[in-house]
Amino acid sequence: MKALLKKELGFYLNNPIGYIVIGLFAVFANFMFVKDIFISGSASLRPFFDILPWLLMIFIPALTMRMISEERRTNTLELLLSLPISESQIILAKFCSVMVLTGIGLILTMGLPLSMNILTASVGGHIYLPEIIVAYGGVLLVAAAFTAISLFFSSLTKNQIIAFLGSVLTIFFLIIFSTDFAAGVLPPFVQSVLNYLSPVTQLSGFVKGVLDLRAVFYFLSLTALFLFLTVTDLEKRS
Amino acid sequence: MISLKNVTKTFGETVAVNDISLVAQKGEIIGFLGPNGAGKTTTMRLILGFLKASKGTVQVNKHDPLVERMQILPSIGYLPENNPQYGEMKVLEYLHFIAAAKGVTDATSVERIIRQVDISEKTTAKIEELSRGYRQRVGLAAALIGNPSILILDEPTSGLDPIEQEKIKDLIKKSAKEKIIIFSTHVLSEVEDIATRLIIISRGVIVYDGDKPKRKGGVETLFKKLVR
Numbered sequence: 001m002k003a004l005l006k007k008e009l010g011f012y013l014n015n016p017i018g019y020i021v022i023g024l025f026a027v028f029a030n031f032m033f034v035k036d037i038f039i040s041g042s043a044s045l046r047p048f049f050d051i052l053p054w055l056l057m058i059f060i061p062a063l064t065m066r067m068i069s070e071e072r073r074t075n076t077l078e079l080l081l082s083l084p085i086s087e088s089q090i091i092l093a094k095f096c097s098v099m100v101l102t103g104i105g106l107i108l109t110m111g112l113p114l115s116m117n118i119l120t121a122s123v124g125g126h127i128y129l130p131e132i133i134v135a136y137g138g139v140l141l142v143a144a145a146f147t148a149i150s151l152f153f154s155s156l157t158k159n160q161i162i163a164f165l166g167s168v169l170t171i172f173f174l175i176i177f178s179t180d181f182a183a184g185v186l187p188p189f190v191q192s193v194l195n196y197l198s199p200v201t202q203l204s205g206f207v208k209g210v211l212d213l214r215a216v217f218y219f220l221s222l223t224a225l226f227l228f229l230t231v232t233d234l235e236k237r238s
Numbered sequence: 239m240i241s242l243k244n245v246t247k248t249f250g251e252t253v254a255v256n257d258i259s260l261v262a263q264k265g266e267i268i269g270f271l272g273p274n275g276a277g278k279t280t281t282m283r284l285i286l287g288f289l290k291a292s293k294g295t296v297q298v299n300k301h302d303p304l305v306e307r308m309q310i311l312p313s314i315g316y317l318p319e320n321n322p323q324y325g326e327m328k329v330l331e332y333l334h335f336i337a338a339a340k341g342v343t344d345a346t347s348v349e350r351i352i353r354q355v356d357i358s359e360k361t362t363a364k365i366e367e368l369s370r371g372y373r374q375r376v377g378l379a380a381a382l383i384g385n386p387s388i389l390i391l392d393e394p395t396s397g398l399d400p401i402e403q404e405k406i407k408d409l410i411k412k413s414a415k416e417k418i419i420i421f422s423t424h425v426l427s428e429v430e431d432i433a434t435r436l437i438i439i440s441r442g443v444i445v446y447d448g449d450k451p452k453r454k455g456g457v458e459t460l461f462k463k464l465v466r
Contacts, residue, residue: 003338011326075322079380082286082316083339084308237290237304238249 001089004080008097012063022101025059026108033112045113045127049135049207053175053200056102056139056146061167063101064150065160067094068234073158077234087234091227095147102143106136131209138206141219142199146171148226155233175200239263240285240388240418245294247280247442254280256442257294262418264387267410269433269450270422271457273465277442278422279319282390285420286316298388312340315381319392319422321374325366329357329376332365333383340384348383355379355409371402378409389413391421395428407432426458440465 012018032055033048071077080090117127146167153166176182178198182191195201202219205212240262247255255277262268272278283289284296287303287310296303298310324332333348342348352358355375360368365376374394381389394410395403403425410419411432423429429436429450438446438461445464451457 003335006338007324007327007335010331015326075318075320076324078288078318079316079322081288082311082314082318083336084311084341085339086308237288 001085001093004085004090004093005096008067008094009100012097012101018063018101021059021062022105022108025055025105029055029105029109030112045116045132045135046207048109048112049139049203050200052139053142053203056143057168057171057175059105060098060102060143060146061150061153061164061171063098064094064147064167065154065164067098067151068154068230069157069160069163072155087231091151091231091234095144095151095227098147098151099140099144102147103140106139106143128209134209134211135207137211138203138215141206141216141223142203145199145219145222145226148223148230152226152230152233155230171199174198177201239297239299240420241295241297242281242284243295245281245284245291245296247277247284247289248292253442255284258439258442258444259294260437260444260447262420264416264418265414265434267414267419267432267434268421268437269429269435270420270437270439271424271426271429271461272422272439273424276439276465278439279392280442281439282392282420282422285390286314312384313387315384315386315389317374317377317381317389317391317394319396321377323365323373323377323380326364328362328364329368330361332376333379336380337383342384347385351379351382354382354412356405371398371405374398374402374406375409378406382413387417389417389419389421391419393422393424395423395425403428426461430454430457436460438464 012021029048029052032051033045036047068077071080081087113127113132120126149170150163150167153170154160154163156166157163175198177191177194178200182194186194199219199222202212202215205215240260242258242260245255245258246253258277258281270278270281280289284291285298285303287296287307290304299313301309303310324335327335330348330352333352337348352361355378357372357375357379360372365373368376378391378394381391389410391410395406398406407428410421413419421433433450436446436448436450436457437444446460451460
């Protein structure tokens with residue numbers, strides 16, 4: 001598994017694509033927050049963490065779309081399956097490599113809390129660090145769930161674009177369940193159930209600095225479910 | 239030991255392999271001969287557990303390749319049809335990846351195989367930049383890593399020029415000691431040169447399984463007689 005993880009990371013880190021995707025994520029994440037910070041006049045990072053799921057909705061499928069679909073298209077999946085690596089190890093290695101890359105992307109956004117801390121310190125305030133750590137932890141859980149969903153779609157097709165669109169649309173619908181738009185068009189009971197299933201709803205506690213174990217369980221369950229479905233798909237023999 | 243007993247494999251209405259049985263023992267180099275679509279690759283994929291037999295049983299070293307994949311794969315070296323590889327990787331990096339995935343800890347074994355397949359001057363080249371012959375040798379090197387007791391080679395000389403074909407045939411012969419080698423081909427002379435046993439498959443049915451004919455051109459005569 002370590003060998004495969006190294007190979008997957010090597011693909012992105014020895015290739016401009018990895019740097020471009022991570023760089024674009026960092027630029028957009030920073031820009032989307034900074035553009036409004038002086039208008040809102042509030043020294044809170046909550047708007048930044050609210051934006052992140054939307055960016056991850058594009059960033060993670062972009063990193064993940066080729067992972068299994070390309071192996072299927074070029075038939076290297078047959079080569080991988082001829083090696084003594086189990087299907088679960090293959091999927092876990094790919095999952096971990098995306099999580100490492102997402103981690104790098106998130107590290108590149110850490111200038112925001114740092115600069116916010118400097119700004120607030122100049123007027124006698126300070127950023128509450130545990131809240132930021134919990135929020136970043138929540139974002140990592142969102143990333144894990146999105147990665148698992150994207151890997152599943154990548155395993156279903158040989159076409160990277162279809163895998164990308166399938167993942168983005170699924171994540172998009174999960175996200176909009178929590179919006180006012182969904183509340184306006186869906187019956188209240190359905191909307192409340194779907195709202196609960198939305199990663200944005202589950203992330204909201206983390207953004208406030210609350211480590212909600214129910215939300216942790218939700219993200220871990222969603223991640224495990226899609227990883228299981230992906231492994232099952234790979235284990236299928238016609 | 240590889241054993242297939244009354245194995246049938248169907249894809250929808252199409253019968254790819256029909257009630258075939260064979261046993262392969264250590265020391266045999268089996269030339270698996272047949273026209274395109276005869277069932278050679280399907281049989282190999284059944285042995286590797288990539289496909290599930292519709293009927294019959296497949297065993298590799300007394301294990302079912304479908305359910306005990308992790309038990310049999312360390313003893314198998316496989317060169318798939320069309321030799322899929324990670325083109326963006328350098329040769330040495332790729333072979334080290336295969337070695338690590340196979341759990342080979344002996345650092346010198348990769349270097350030894352590189353010398354054996356004669357690709358020392360290409361180790362820093364990207365696989366996608368190699369000629370077909372070199373890529374085939376890299377594929378063979380990957381199959382040989384870990385000194386597997388079974389080698390399954392699906393059309394190892396396909397698309398190569400005669401000089402490259404000779405080199406690959408030499409390599410297969412040199413690797414044969416204490417192994418089961420099954421190689422598929424539709425090149426009759428290849429079987430004549432390197433196989434110790436001949437299996438001819440036609441339309442999913444094994445029509446010949448035995449010693450290869452001793453006289454020159456015998457394989458061709460037999461093939462033409464059995465495969466129409």
